[in-house]
Amino acid sequence: MFDKVLIANRGEIALRVLRACRELGIQTVAVHSTADADAMHVRLADESVCIGPPPARDSYLNIPAIVAACEITGAEAVHPGYGFLSENARFADILTEHGIKFIGPSAEHIRIMGDKITAKLTAQELGIPVVPGSEGGVNDIDEAKRVARDIGYPVIIKATAGGGGRGMKVARSEADLEIAMSTAQSEAKAAFGNGDVYIEKYLEKPRHIEIQVLGDGKGRAVHLGERDCSLQRRHQKIWEEAHSPALNAHQRDEIGSRVARAMEKLGYEGVGTIEFLYENGEFYFIEMNTRLQVEHPVTEAITGLDLVQEQLRVASGADLAYTQSDISFSGHAIECRINAENPTTFAPSPGRVDAVHFPGGLGVRVDSALYAGYRIPPYYDSLIGKLIVSGKSRTECMMRLKRALSEFVVEGIETTIPLFQQLLAEPDIIDGHYDIHWLEHYLARQA
Numbered sequence: 001m002f003d004k005v006l007i008a009n010r011g012e013i014a015l016r017v018l019r020a021c022r023e024l025g026i027q028t029v030a031v032h033s034t035a036d037a038d039a040m041h042v043r044l045a046d047e048s049v050c051i052g053p054p055p056a057r058d059s060y061l062n063i064p065a066i067v068a069a070c071e072i073t074g075a076e077a078v079h080p081g082y083g084f085l086s087e088n089a090r091f092a093d094i095l096t097e098h099g100i101k102f103i104g105p106s107a108e109h110i111r112i113m114g115d116k117i118t119a120k121l122t123a124q125e126l127g128i129p130v131v132p133g134s135e136g137g138v139n140d141i142d143e144a145k146r147v148a149r150d151i152g153y154p155v156i157i158k159a160t161a162g163g164g165g166r167g168m169k170v171a172r173s174e175a176d177l178e179i180a181m182s183t184a185q186s187e188a189k190a191a192f193g194n195g196d197v198y199i200e201k202y203l204e205k206p207r208h209i210e211i212q213v214l215g216d217g218k219g220r221a222v223h224l225g226e227r228d229c230s231l232q233r234r235h236q237k238i239w240e241e242a243h244s245p246a247l248n249a250h251q252r253d254e255i256g257s258r259v260a261r262a263m264e265k266l267g268y269e270g271v272g273t274i275e276f277l278y279e280n281g282e283f284y285f286i287e288m289n290t291r292l293q294v295e296h297p298v299t300e301a302i303t304g305l306d307l308v309q310e311q312l313r314v315a316s317g318a319d320l321a322y323t324q325s326d327i328s329f330s331g332h333a334i335e336c337r338i339n340a341e342n343p344t345t346f347a348p349s350p351g352r353v354d355a356v357h358f359p360g361g362l363g364v365r366v367d368s369a370l371y372a373g374y375r376i377p378p379y380y381d382s383l384i385g386k387l388i389v390s391g392k393s394r395t396e397c398m399m400r401l402k403r404a405l406s407e408f409v410v411e412g413i414e415t416t417i418p419l420f421q422q423l424l425a426e427p428d429i430i431d432g433h434y435d436i437h438w439l440e441h442y443l444a445r446q447a
């Protein structure tokens with residue numbers, strides 16, 4: 001096992017990784033921007049290094065500064081968390097060149113999955129079902145029309161370099177197609193510096209269901225079940241649960257083992273998530289994330305595994321400690337992403353946190369880097385904490401969530417806690433009857 005790991009991230013995920021390291025007896029190095037000098041991850045780490053000014057491109061995305069921080073402190077490995085450099089193949093390559101272990105898959109696998117067209121083709125070759133669509137990239141409008149006629153309207157134009165729900169446009173008929181194409185291309189070019197797009201059948205009422213995998217990079221992999229992340233605003237998840245209210249054990253085993261076999265064929269190392277849309281009993285691959293996900297705690301709650309410790313183990317060269325039959329699922333878990341935002345307008349609400357009180361008790365976990373007196377900087381994303389509840393059944397989780405939200409206090413800023421309280425009163429949420437459009441429709445009705 002490593003002696004010292006550098007955590008190239010901030011906020012709740014930096015703390016999450018730090019906790020896993022500490023339980024394994026690993027020394028931790030925090031890095032931070034000048035805006036984060038007082039952050040909790042800096043306070044709790046064994047050592048810390050300032051890597052630049054507030055903007056992320058000058059600090060948390062500053063590869064030379066992070067490599068220098070490893071060299072100064074003697075860190076042998078880097079945990080990238082999620083976001084920032086976690087899916088940056090060049091960063092993985094540079095670390096390798098410096099003899100530092102990137103805690104994650106190979107740069108090659110990050111590259112394959114980071115380009116959605118290549119990812120889709122690879123998934124298909126590995127036996128994973130994909131959304132019907134173009135064979136690869138689509139360059140001109142005539143080709144787009146041919147493809148769209150073939151698969152049938154509505155279609156969605158997506159950026160191959162896409163992420164964070166950007167660069168996606170729906171076309172309901174041929175009349176919409178030209179504008180959708182050019183908007184998606186220019187949005188993609190502006191956001192990712194790559195205007196390549198591809199076309200998919202637009203699914204009208206799917207759920208977003210994703211499979212968690214863990215591989216040792218030596219040809220062994222297991223799946224850790226699914227998460228349902230259908231409650232989304234602007235294609236961003238806000239609530240995740242395991243298991244999905246829509247799947248039975250047989251369906252889970254079937255898609256899970258198909259994905260685990262595919263990851264074995266690929267020789268995948270570390271944790272990863274294969275995302276699907278699920279409609280009328282069928283799964284359609286949309287993308288793979290080659291990192292730890294924000295919503296990993298719901299999987300931890302139903303499997304009893306610490307996913308970050310598993311990442312550290314396989315990164316240090318250990319074999320997988322489990323076969324599929326060693327993995328068992330128990331109970332249910334739900335996560336709410338709590339943001340520093342106005343709960344109706346979603347306008348960011350940075351500033352000083354005057355007081356905080358986290359809920360507790362059986363089956364309640366809060367992953368957060370907040371403390372009283374902390375100033376939330378305006379430079380980074382607005383996630384300030386994750387509330388995860390677990391219990392024997394979904395019904396128990398819903399009651400526990402209601403109870404935990406009522407105990408949760410954050411004073412001085414606005415948070416999205418009231419939104420979750422409202423959602424818990426909605427019959428569709430209580431019954432688990434929601435698809436990826438449910439929340440947008442609900443918010444439109446409230447407005």
Ligand code: ADP
Pocket residue numbers: 131156162163164165166200201202203204206208232235275277286287436
């Ligand atoms: P990103 O990498 O930007 O998050 P994804 O490909 O993961 O993009 O898609 C994000 C979300 O966009 C999905 O969870 C779903 O809500 C919606 N979406 C993507 N592809 C389709 C599709 N073919 N049909 C309907 N909705 C889609």
